[in-house]
Amino acid sequence: MQVRTRHTPTFGVARLVLAPAEPVLVERSSVLATSYGIGVDTKIKAPGVTAALCTAGPEGGWVDVAPPLPGDLHVLELDGATGWCVARDSWLAASATARLDPAAPPVRALHGGDHGFLAYASGSGPVVLSCYGTLDVVTLDAGELVTLAAGHVVAFADTLQCRLRAVSPDAPQSVRNGGGLALDFAGPGLVLTRTRSPRSLVTWLRDNGFSVRS
Numbered sequence: 086m087q088v089r090t091r092h093t094p095t096f097g098v099a100r101l102v103l104a105p106a107e108p109v110l111v112e113r114s115s116v117l118a119t120s121y122g123i124g125v126d127t128k129i130k131a132p133g134v135t136a137a138l139c140t141a142g143p144e145g146g147w148v149d150v151a152p153p154l155p156g157d158l159h160v161l162e163l164d165g166a167t168g169w170c171v172a173r174d175s176w177l178a179a180s181a182t183a184r185l186d187p188a189a190p191p192v193r194a195l196h197g198g199d200h201g202f203l204a205y206a207s208g209s210g211p212v213v214l215s216c217y218g219t220l221d222v223v224t225l226d227a228g229e230l231v232t233l234a235a236g237h238v239v240a241f242a243d244t245l246q247c248r249l250r251a252v253s254p255d256a257p258q259s260v261r262n263g264g265g266l267a268l269d270f271a272g273p274g275l276v277l278t279r280t281r282s283p284r285s286l287v288t289w290l291r292d293n294g295f296s297v298r299s
Contacts, residue, residue, distance in 0.1 A: 086180040088160045088211050094220070097158035099213045101148045101178055103141035110185075111150050111178040113137040115215075120146035133187030133204045134176055150178050152215030154286075159220050159277060161212040161240060168207040170195075170247075171214060171240040172263070174283055180210030195249040201260035202235065205243075214239055218281030225272025233270070235263035236282030245274035 086109055087102040098117060101109050113127055113135045122142035129138040139148045152158075161169060163183050170192055171185075179185055186192075189205035196203070206212050216239055223231060225245065234252070241247065248269040251258045258265035264284055270276055290296075 086211060088178075088213055090158050090160070094157040096151075096155050097215065098149055098151045099158055099160075099177065101139075101150065101213070103139075103146055103148070105143050105145045106141060107145070108138055108140045108181045109148060109178055110136050110181070111139055111148060112152075112176060115150040115152060115177055117149040117151045119148045122146060123148060131185065133173055133200060134185060148178075150213065152177055152217075154215070154217040154281075154283060156218045156279065156281065157216040157220040159214045159216060159239065161206070161214055161277075163206060163209050163212060165209040168205055168243040169212075169240050170203045170243065171206050171212070172238055173202055173204050175214045175216065175239045175279075176204065176206075176212070177215045178213040179206070180212070182210040183208040183212050185212075191243050195247065196260045202263040206240075214277070216277075216279040217283050217286070218279045221278045221280065223270075223276040223278060225270060225274055225276065227273045229272040231270050231276070233268050233276065233278060234282065235266040235268055236284040237278050237280070238263075238268055239277040239279050241268075241270065241276040242274040245276070246271040 124140040187204040
């Protein structure tokens with residue numbers, strides 16, 4: 086699978102170019118358009134995400150995916166060695182050679198056994214991540230520390246040491262959506278962050294009299 090992005094960093098769209106008979110797993114509601122003859126299976130079971138399996142015909146083809154919120158896109162190239170913890174609400178698509186597991190040991194250790202706001206991506210090939218707002222890359226050297234609000238984290242390498250904690254012990258917290266939580270990181274490794282938080286958008290809408298329910 087090859088990934089070509091356009092309209093970044095404001096309204097990113099990713100075109101997933103597929104070889105003959107090649108499948109790709111995509112976030113179900115993100116499919117914008119496909120070339121003629123692409124098969125779309127919306128009954129596929131994928132742990133932790135709402136997914137569809139798109140499969141190219143004998144001539145190959147393409148699938149365009151776009152996130153629901155405006156912002157940047159990032160293509161994470163898995164190398165088979167380093168795994169990544171990714172925010173489930175940032176995941177957009179993954180090649181058939183990549184695996185996404187919401188209960189893998191690196192995220193289970195953070196979530197305490199519950200399925201939470203993170204999943205673990207491993208294997209090889211591209212994984213497409215969406216970013217509400219603009220993407221920032223934080224590079225940490227060995228022993229370097231940083232704290233980030235959970236809602237602003239897109240993904241981080243499993244080379245990092247990481248601790249999940251409450252921002253305030255008196256405020257509500259949720260491992261399912263990251264609300265009220267922060268992540269402490271120690272290098273070496275990379276953290277991908279977003280300048281806007283979907284949870285903050287929901288809070289702003291509620292606090293300003295807009296209903297978040299249809």
